[in-house]
Amino acid sequence: MGGYILRRALGAIPLLLFVSIVVYGLLELSPGGPTSMYMRRGTGMSAADLAQVEASLGLNDPLYIQYSRWLGKVVQGDFGMATTSSRPVSDEILDRLPNTLYLMGVAWVVTMLIAIPIGILSAVKQYSKFDHLVTAMTFVGQSIPSFFLGLILLLVFYMRLDNPFTGGPLLPSGGVKTIGQTLTGWDMIKDRVLHLILPVTMLAATWIAWYSRFLRASMLETIHLDYIRTGRAKGLTERIVILRHAFRNAAIPLVTLMALDLPLLFTGALFAEVIFSWPGMGRLFFQAAERRDYGLLMAIIMITSFLIILANLLADIAYRLLDPRIKLR
């Protein structure tokens, strides 16, 4: 196993290099490059001053030297400064990351709590009314654009429906918590939960559709295998046959899918965060794009690509760990 992991990890290095070269190339393409900040702000710098700045930043060196200097810093976690806020990119990211992990974590738990029972039930009761309903719902969930769903939720639960006790909107329109109020204890928890409901619904709706459909297919494949019949023949209860024998095996590809989705925890759901003003990574990226902060944009793309490569590796490892039938090469 160790050898396999090492070999796969080494195999990822060319991919990482490729990603970094593309990202650097895009940075070079971006208008103005690193000195555009000075020019845009109209600091009244002369052409000579500008040349001086360029020289001091090493912008006259050959491209490959600039690239390796940049890569050397990136490897140490130094992504430079965000142009618009003049703060280190890593600080900007670390500020936003907890909010994204929080939103995604809750959405993920909700998804699993709903998708797993639905997936199992609709496979066990294949072609029943329940199964047909689930299939129809998954088609809807997979087809509705998440940003449209977000707008509908906003329209219904923030604009149209009122809270019968206070007369205010039923649910808040966005943000992590009510700003300008210091709540404690139970009130704080309530406030937080209310703010979570809409973005989590928007995210989970799509995910539940994908995961439950996937699990249903996977369960249907397992349920007809011989060892399930054996389980029933030796008198196990249906509950144990389904949950312990069938589901455990059907869940193996599910775990792989989860591992592949891990980068989402980091990138956040851009649409949910933008629509519900959630101060996370997705919204950070969106704002950076609006402000044309290419340094910040590229740092996030770079980190996300790394995470995707890592997630692929984890998914393969998990698959092989969980399913001994797959031989390590």
Added chain:
Amino acid sequence: MRDATEAAALEPGSGLGDDARNPGPAKQSDTHSMARVYTRRFFRHRLAAAGLVVLVLVTLSAILAPYMTQDPNALSASERKAAPSLAHWFGTDEAGRDILARTLHGGRISIAVGLIATGISLLIGTLVGAVAGYFGGLVDAALMRLTDAFLCFPQLFVLIVFGTLIRTTELRVLQGNMIPIAIIIGLLSWMGLARIVRATFLALREQDYVEAARSVGAGNGRIMLRHVLPGAVGPIVVQATLLIAVTIITESGLSYLGFGVQPPTSSWGNLLEGAKPFLQTLPVYAIAPGMMIFLTVMSINFVGDGLRDALDPHSRH
């Protein structure tokens, strides 16, 4: 492919299918009867048939939009944010433009982006997958690493960066034009197709009939095009159909964020963006383009599912 044949043969109620799919002496009527079998299987999937109907209607409304509606860019100072009426079925937007007209014209752009992007993906994906699967070895390894490399970029993020570049550089002249967006989406969406085509080519190239073709002196290009590709058409068609839905959603999302097709050219996505400030007062402004995306995507998904049942029964769940 032998698997697929067996699956088709085992499948209940498709007695006709066995005959058409079993490798055997070619009959004159094969193509004809196979087409009939596929059509029958497709229409047995009722949702797929319904999806096809909706899809035809949506496409017709997009094609005929210029003849059916008023000018989508005609401003009217006296009729701003008008409620739905006989003159303006869906009302008017903040500049007095007819929302129905803008929605239907938006469909022209969104559907065109979906088709162009899918076409580009289809071309690249089939080419990469076919060459990788057919030649195998080093070529395969290199092309599949390239595919992996494309897969490790977060697609939406990269598209947003391209959108930013288009908005802020000399490329600005292109921003009302959907072609560059469609091309970029296409360039970033071919990987799934490439993998599927490769897998099919890997399986098919070992078949006896390929060997037979080679033994009578057919070149690689001819074998790939005339002998192997037809066997891969099923999965390719299914995948490409579903890809149209994905690319339409991608374009809409990108335009919704403001990095796709730029106003005043309307697309379903940028209409939704324009509608957001008026969600409270004029919900139909957002609901019209949103429902169009939803209906179109869902119909395409149904049609894709039906095509999978008809053309690619092996992969059915």
